[in-house]
Every structure is written in C-alpha cells, then in structure tokens.
Amino acid sequence: MxxxxxxxxxxxxxxxxxxxxxxxxxxxxxxxxxxxxxxxxxxxxxxxxxxxxxxxxxxxxxxxxxxxxxxxxxxxxxxxxxxxxxxxLVPESPVVAALVRTLALDMAADLQPIANLRVLQYLTGQLQQPDEQKLAWISHWVTQAFSAFEARLQKTAGKYCVGDNVTLADVCLIPQVYNAKRFNIDLSGYPCLCSVVEALEELPAFIAARPENQIDANS
Ligand SMILES: N[C@@H](CCC(=O)N[C@@H](CS)C(=O)NCC(=O)O)C(=O)O
The missing domain is CATH 3.40.30.10 (Glutaredoxin)
Structure with missing residues (x-):
C-alpha cells in the first residue's frame, strides 16, 4: 500500500x-x-x-x-x-452513519475546498488580493463552519464528535483544526469542539498522523 x-x-x-x-x-x-x-x-x-x-x-x-x-x-x-x-469509522447504524457523514462533509466538502491551496493561490495571484485579504477569507469561512459545527456537536458529541466512539467525523475535524491554528484563528468560542479535539489529540493514531510527524515535515 x-x-x-x-x-x-x-x-x-x-x-x-x-x-x-x-x-x-x-x-x-x-x-x-x-x-x-x-x-x-x-x-x-x-x-x-x-x-x-x-x-x-x-x-x-x-x-x-x-x-x-x-x-x-x-x-x-x-x-x-x-x-x-x-x-x-462509519458506524453500521444508518442513523448514526448519517450524523457522522454530515459532520465529516461539513469539514471535508464544505470548508476545506474554500481554503485549499489552489483557491488561495488564485486569490493572491489572478485576483491580486493582498495577504491580509487572504487571511480575512480564511478566517471568515472557518468561523462560519466552526460555529455551525459547534452547534451540531452540542447535540451529537460525547467524548468525540458523535458519542464516545471515534468516527469519520473526528478524522475530518482534526486536520481542519490544524489549519485553523496555523492561521491563528481563535477557537475559544467553540468549547464543545475544543473538548473533542483535546480527547482526540491524545490518541496514538492521531499523534502518528500529525503533519510534524511525517518524513516530509517542514520540507
Ligand atoms: N476532496 C479532495 C480534496 C483534495 C485536496 O484538496 N488536496 C489538496 C491538499 S489538502 C491539494 O492537493 N492541493 C493542491 C493544490 O491546490 O494545488 C479529497 O478529499 O481528497
């Protein structure tokens, strides 16, 4: 593989x-x-x-x-x-699976593409926007997505995004939190999200997958 x-x-x-x-x-x-x-x-x-x-x-x-x-x-x-x-990572129950995919798609389909490299390069390149406009763009969309995610978590979260089992929703959340931190976005307004992230960050699989633990880190 x-x-x-x-x-x-x-x-x-x-x-x-x-x-x-x-x-x-x-x-x-x-x-x-x-x-x-x-x-x-x-x-x-x-x-x-x-x-x-x-x-x-x-x-x-x-x-x-x-x-x-x-x-x-x-x-x-x-x-x-x-x-x-x-x-x-996707539970067998159709109801729980739908919840998990909803949260996963909030991050992976609706948020991540808007701040993808090629989109940001288009903003600063062809559209000639300065870096501060790029940061405003990222902050606007992350804040909107995380506010909605926090509201969903109030209903679905246990230890993790959906109950007490790690799911695809958690897998999709952590990388977007990493990106938000990279751009210094304040996460203090999302207490439920922060508590889920804290629990996930302790898990060995999530530690092994961190960007800084890859062979191409900082390249
Ligand atoms: N929906 C795709 C998104 C893939 C994607 O956007 N990859 C980014 C990195 S996170 C990329 O390769 N960007 C290169 C570019 O924008 O040129 C997936 O989930 O695999």
Whole structure:
C-alpha cells in the first residue's frame, strides 16, 4: 500500500489518521505541493490523479488482488472501512452513519475546498488580493463552519464528535483544526469542539498522523 500525500495537506492527513487508526502499514510517498510550481501538477502524478490533488492511495485490493489507484480522501477512507472493518469509522447504524457523514462533509466538502491551496493561490495571484485579504477569507469561512459545527456537536458529541466512539467525523475535524491554528484563528468560542479535539489529540493514531510527524515535515 502506498500513500501519495503532503505533510500539511488536510486531505492527506485524514487518510493518514484512518490508516493509523486501523493499524495498516503503508509506504509514504511525498508530493511537494509548492516545490517547482507543485509536484501534484507533474505529468507523472497527474496519471495517478487527474484532479492534480493529493492524496492518492495505491493498494492491492484484498479481495480481488487487483492494483487500485484511489483518489478522494473520503472515498479512500470508506473503502478502507469496508475492506478492513475492524475499528469502523462509519458506524453500521444508518442513523448514526448519517450524523457522522454530515459532520465529516461539513469539514471535508464544505470548508476545506474554500481554503485549499489552489483557491488561495488564485486569490493572491489572478485576483491580486493582498495577504491580509487572504487571511480575512480564511478566517471568515472557518468561523462560519466552526460555529455551525459547534452547534451540531452540542447535540451529537460525547467524548468525540458523535458519542464516545471515534468516527469519520473526528478524522475530518482534526486536520481542519490544524489549519485553523496555523492561521491563528481563535477557537475559544467553540468549547464543545475544543473538548473533542483535546480527547482526540491524545490518541496514538492521531499523534502518528500529525503533519510534524511525517518524513516530509517542514520540507
Ligand atoms: N476532496 C479532495 C480534496 C483534495 C485536496 O484538496 N488536496 C489538496 C491538499 S489538502 C491539494 O492537493 N492541493 C493542491 C493544490 O491546490 O494545488 C479529497 O478529499 O481528497
């Protein structure tokens, strides 16, 4: 199994958490998102992911033995959950699974893309916005998303986002919190979110997946 990712990429971070949570060994192949205009745009990497985004997971399917090249972090994690159902991240109950996916998509589908590298590069490049406007953009969307997330957590959270089991919602939350901290966004107005994050940050799988613990950290 080989994960193509970048230490600071939140989508790669999600897959690293899921792999570590399930105790799956993998080779890590760094794709530098900034070097030489971005290695994700190279012809070689584009063959693995035509969207020119990380992550990509190469895996031998445990059922058919087929070599698979998978993109989209949530599709990858749902695939891993189906093939390796120990320590499930999407619960079997349809009701709880819907709650979990709602929270996961709040972070991975509605928030993360708005502050993705290529979006920020477009803001400061083609649209010629200064850095302070870029920071205002990030802060606006993070604040809006975290306020809604906090309101949801008031109803769903136990120790973690949904009850007392780690789920896909937690896997999607932590990388967005990492990004928010990078941009110095004040999280003190989200007490429920902070208490869930504190509990998750103690778990070995979440520690192993941290950006600073990757071989390409600070590169
Ligand atoms: N929905 C995709 C998002 C992937 C994505 O946005 N990856 C970012 C890093 S978190 C990326 O590769 N950015 C490179 C760029 O914007 O050029 C997923 O979840 O896998």
């Amino acid at each position: 080989k994960l193509h990712g970048y230490w600071r990429s939140s989508a790669s971070y999600r897959v690293r958490i899921a792999l570590a949570w399930k105790g799956l060994d993998y080779e890590y192949s760094p794709v530098h998102l900034l070097k030489a205009g971005g290695e994700q745009k190279s012809a070689e990497y584009s063959r693995l992911n035509p969207a020119k985004l990380v992550p990509t997971l190469e895996i031998k399917d445990p059922n058919s033995g087929e070599h698979l090249v998978l993109n989209q972090s949530l599709a990858i994690i749902e695939y891993l959950d189906a093939c390796f159902p120990e320590k499930r």
